[in-house]
Amino acid sequence: MVEPVLDIRNLTVVFDTPAGTLHAVNDLSYTLMPGETLGIVGESGSGKSVHVLTMLGLLPCPPARIVSGEVLFRGRDLLALSERELCDIRGAEIGMVFQDPMSSLNPVLTIGRQLREVIQRHAGLDHAQASARAVELLGLVGIPDPAARLAQYPHQLSGGMRQRVMIAIGLACDPTLLIADEATTALDVTVQAQVIDLIRDLKNRLGTTIIWITHDMGVVAELADTIQVMYAGRIMERGPIAPVFHQPRSAYSWSLLRSLPSMARHRRLYQIPGSPPNMIHPPPGDPFAPRNPFATPRCHRDVPPLRQVADSVPGHQVAAWYDLPAAVAAHPEIADA
Ligand SMILES: Nc1ncnc2c1ncn2[C@@H]1O[C@H](COP(=O)(O)OP(=O)(O)OP(=O)(O)O)[C@@H](O)[C@H]1O
Ligand SMILES: [Mg+2]
Known part of the structure; x- marks a missing residue:
């Protein structure tokens, strides 16, 4: 039997705020199979970001508090791992792409240096091998003349190009699971369409399992196999794209x-x-x-x-x-x- 890549069981996360306990994620359970692309939608505040930050160990606790649950990634409970063990998984087995590459990329380091850091931290390649891999990755995400880009700084690239660099970093270690949270929201529609094509192509070629979080139902229809509609920290509906959209x-x-x-x-x-x-x-x-x-x-x-x-x-x-x-x-x- 094929095992799920991700198996979230009864995850409940709250924030302790001065006004009281805020219930951000409520008894959330779902599984994700190898190669599946899951599109998650739901209005602002529905717990989309908080639940992925929880499983990546990136949630500030306090004010957040994990009340209960397990997040099994390839059978291991991420919530039970040490910060060091999680750090080894982030960026290697699980790639991440978040909105706003300007705040995620370091403005004073070249694109090449930032890519090499991720590649070398996890893959143990030398400088030359890491540079070659960086060029390969930039080519993979459709950046023209990738070798020349290594020496450039983030501000020398357009917004769309920076977002592609973020995706290249997310993919740097051939992750089993790629999590993208509003990764194309800041892009204009043409560039967004290019990035969507790119991700679709990558998933077909590499078989990456993907969680794609967005407000845009159209993007989900184009990219995902499964849609999950969230509201108030719960799943309201989930299923293959066609039946959910049609009925x-x-x-x-x-x-x-x-x-x-x-x-x-x-x-x-x-x-x-x-x-x-x-x-x-x-x-x-x-x-x-x-x-x-x-x-x-x-x-x-x-x-x-x-x-x-x-x-x-x-x-x-x-x-x-x-x-x-x-x-x-x-x-x-x-x-x-
Ligand atoms: N640091 C925090 N302190 C207090 N409450 C928080 C904090 N971060 C998130 N929340 C609350 O947790 C709930 C879930 O937020 P979350 O960021 O997961 O929403 P989201 O679905 O990602 O929304 P968006 O579409 O706007 O990104 C919201 O009610 C939000 O206000
Ligand atoms: Mg969010």
Whole structure:
């Protein structure tokens, strides 16, 4: 049997703030299989970044506190490792690309030096071998004339080129898992499209397992095999791209899709009523219930578990007490508003 690359089990993370305990990640569980690309979406504050920072050991504790859970990466619990052991895994077995290359790249070091540092720290190559590998990586991410770039500083590159350098650093040690958090958000649409093509090409050639976090459902549709929709530190829906996009089962995914110009077709764009939940005093039941026009009394009372959708493909899961297709059909005035 194929083992998952990543197996997150019941992860709960809070922040101790002056105003009270903020519930950032709530009993989160999911697995990721080798070669799978997982796209994670969800509005600001849904726990996307906090859960990946937790598993990478990059969360500041305090104010953060890991209440419970395990994060098994190739069978080892990352949460039980020492800082030194985690440091060996970060950048080697797990590559990372975050938003804003200007603050992630060191402005006073050349591109070549920064790439060589990552390569040499993990791969044990000498200077010449590391330089050759750096040129190879810059070529891989589509940077023209890569050998000449090694001597350049970050400010001499365009934003798109810097983001490619960040991706090259993320890929420097042939990671088993690449985690990208808003990696293309700061780029203009043309460059973003190029980076997406690049990642798609890389995953086809290298078989890298990828977690791609974004606000952009379009990017997820292009890149990912599986989509995971998060809200209030929980998974609301998860499954293969096609069934989730064509027949979402969570009112939250439905709302996100209906607020996309390309998906709303001739209908008016849907606006999600209300505001995001207060995570210090979250609502008692389904966290989306106060904003969900299809919510039932039970939604306001009990948190629904994530379960397989009975009449969809295997792996299509939803956390909901209502049956969305039936609810939408029964309330055309909401669906067509
Ligand atoms: N250092 C911190 N101190 C207190 N609360 C924090 C801290 N960092 C994050 N949070 C809270 O944790 C929750 C989850 O935040 P997270 O950064 O994971 O959201 P996100 O889904 O990545 O959002 P975005 O799309 O804006 O990046 C939010 O309520 C946020 O306010
Ligand atoms: Mg984030």
